[in-house]
Amino acid sequence: MNVDLIPGFLFKMLTEGLPTTMALVALSVSIGFFLAVPTALLRVSHNPAVRVLPYAYIFFFRGTPLLIQIALVYYGLSTLEWIRGSEFLWPILREPFWCAIIALSLNTGAYSGEILRGAIQAIPRGEVEAARAHGMHGWLIVRRILLPRAFQIGLPAYGNEIILMVKGSALTSTITLLDITGVARNLYARYYTPMEAFVTAGVIYLVLVFLLTRLLRWVEGRLSRHLLGPPETELAQDRAS
Amino acid sequence: MDFQGYGDLLIQGAGITLRLAVGAVALGLILGLSGAALKLSRNKLARAVGNGYTDLFRGLPELLVVLIFYYGAETLLRHVVNDLLGIDTYVEISPFLGGVLALGLIFGAYSSEVFRGAVLSIPKGHVEAAKSFGMTPFLTYRRIILPQVWRVALPGLGNLFLVTLKDTALVSVIGLDELMRAANTAGRSTRDYFTFLMAAALLYLALTVLSMAVIHLLERRASRGHLGAAGH
Numbered sequence: 001m002n003v004d005l006i007p008g009f010l011f012k013m014l015t016e017g018l019p020t021t022m023a024l025v026a027l028s029v030s031i032g033f034f035l036a037v038p039t040a041l042l043r044v045s046h047n048p049a050v051r052v053l054p055y056a057y058i059f060f061f062r063g064t065p066l067l068i069q070i071a072l073v074y075y076g077l078s079t080l081e082w083i084r085g086s087e088f089l090w091p092i093l094r095e096p097f098w099c100a101i102i103a104l105s106l107n108t109g110a111y112s113g114e115i116l117r118g119a120i121q122a123i124p125r126g127e128v129e130a131a132r133a134h135g136m137h138g139w140l141i142v143r144r145i146l147l148p149r150a151f152q153i154g155l156p157a158y159g160n161e162i163i164l165m166v167k168g169s170a171l172t173s174t175i176t177l178l179d180i181t182g183v184a185r186n187l188y189a190r191y192y193t194p195m196e197a198f199v200t201a202g203v204i205y206l207v208l209v210f211l212l213t214r215l216l217r218w219v220e221g222r223l224s225r226h227l228l229g230p231p232e233t234e235l236a237q238d239r240a241s
Numbered sequence: 242m243d244f245q246g247y248g249d250l251l252i253q254g255a256g257i258t259l260r261l262a263v264g265a266v267a268l269g270l271i272l273g274l275s276g277a278a279l280k281l282s283r284n285k286l287a288r289a290v291g292n293g294y295t296d297l298f299r300g301l302p303e304l305l306v307v308l309i310f311y312y313g314a315e316t317l318l319r320h321v322v323n324d325l326l327g328i329d330t331y332v333e334i335s336p337f338l339g340g341v342l343a344l345g346l347i348f349g350a351y352s353s354e355v356f357r358g359a360v361l362s363i364p365k366g367h368v369e370a371a372k373s374f375g376m377t378p379f380l381t382y383r384r385i386i387l388p389q390v391w392r393v394a395l396p397g398l399g400n401l402f403l404v405t406l407k408d409t410a411l412v413s414v415i416g417l418d419e420l421m422r423a424a425n426t427a428g429r430s431t432r433d434y435f436t437f438l439m440a441a442a443l444l445y446l447a448l449t450v451l452s453m454a455v456i457h458l459l460e461r462r463a464s465r466g467h468l469g470a471a472g473h
Contacts (some may be wrong), residue, residue, distance in 0.1 A: 007300075014332065030317055054409075059446075061443075062443065063449040064407065064442040064445045064446060065408070065409075066407070067411060067413070067421060068421055068438060068442050069442075071425070071438055072438045076428075076434045076435040076438045077435065078434070079433055079434045079435050080435055089242055133369060143467060156437060161266055161306065166302075167302040167303060169302075170303075171302075171304035171411075172306055173304070181302060181304060181305060184305075185308075194309075194312035195309070195312060195313055197310045198308045198312065198313075202301050202302075202305050205300060205301055205302055205305065206300040206301065208300075209299070209300035210300065226404065227327040
């Protein structure tokens with residue numbers, strides 16, 4: 001390995017690649033979240049006809065590789081005549097960045113939808129019954145009880161999904177996007193030094209994932225503060241009195 | 242769908258995809274069991290190595306792992322053959338081997354966690370009972386621990402297999418003619434990417450459904466004694 005190359009590589013990846021990776025992850029996780037909520041709510045419906053659509057969506061996006069989903073949006077859709085002819089769709093679908101956002105959002109929407117569904121179904125029945133006994137109904141229960149509780153229950157799994165998105169965003173380098181991996185592949189092609197380029201990129205991802213794990217653990221702690229109860233000593237005093 | 246004579250290429254690609262996944266899992270199971278043994282060791286250093294292995298692969302994008310281990314193994318081998326052994330020849334690693342190596346390492350990193358959890362789920366009394374019967378540690382491992390670990394770990398391993406099956410698509414990047422690359426080749430020459438990528442996606446779905454059926458059968462077989470005892 002030629003160590004002298006690494007600082008220059010690192011600089012290029014951090015200044016050119018990192019912003020793209022962060023934008024990809026932030027945008028697609030946000031959009032994916034808004035896809036996940038209706039998907040999960042429709043998935044827990046009692047009506048089989050309502051359930052089938054989100055089921056098919058989740059089945060397709062969880063059963064096929066993300067790489068092929070990205071290629072389908074970028075290469076696949078551009079070969080369809082009616083898309084090339086569309087004044088509204090073509091300006092978006094001809095940009096690799098937006099194609100990446102569409103594919104990543106749909107993918108994480110399906111996975112997060114399934115996480116949220118599991119979380120909704122894990123909410124104790126009594127909490128929903130209590131809400132009903134308080135005269136809440138329909139949307140109000142969803143808004144005040146179901147969703148906040150589901151987010152809390154599903155957060156550890158959802159955090160994992162965000163980390164998977166950071167790693168998945170590397171695949172957008174295959175449709176010419178210059179994210180961290182994209183910059184690394186370019187540097188490899190230019191200098192023919194695969195290890196220097198890819199290992200440097202790997203270190204950046206490791207640091208990114210480490211920081212994200214820390215952040216998620218902090219958020220989890222904040223959201224479940226009320227479950228911790230009072231500190232041990234006070235509890236003992238309360239019992240004594 | 243009209244495959245314009247490229248149908249065979251896709252089917253062949255699906256075959257390579259399946260072989261790649263099975264090869265990676267075979268390597269990954271060995272690495273996973275070893276990783277779990279390290280994590281459960283009483284030696285601090287061994288535990289650190291085991292945990293470091295999992296953390297490393299959990300934080301690296303799978304695509305980078307494929308690239309690093311494909312080029313890395315080649316560079317290393319070239320160094321050994323050309324410089325250390327002094328043989329002047331062109332050294333190249335097949336993309337299939339590179340793919341098995343990379344995906345196997347990833348499978349091992351995740352499955353070591355599954356195995357660790359499964360070993361911990363075995364009641365201590367089972368091991369003590371084996372010891373009191375005079376079994377050696379190895380015999381205990383083979384007759385008592387491993388069969389039970391297999392049953393408890395199967396659902397988790399099944400999920401990981403499905404993940405590996407989808408990760409095989411990444412090996413197309415280093416030039417293996419598996420399903421994804423076959424679809425790309427056919428799409429490029431017919432200028433009809435949509436048909437071929439969609440066909441490939443459906444083939445991946447078919448492989449996923451097929452694998453799920455096999456995993457289900459294995460799970461039923463692995464827990465046959467257990468179901469009877471529990472009176473399900």
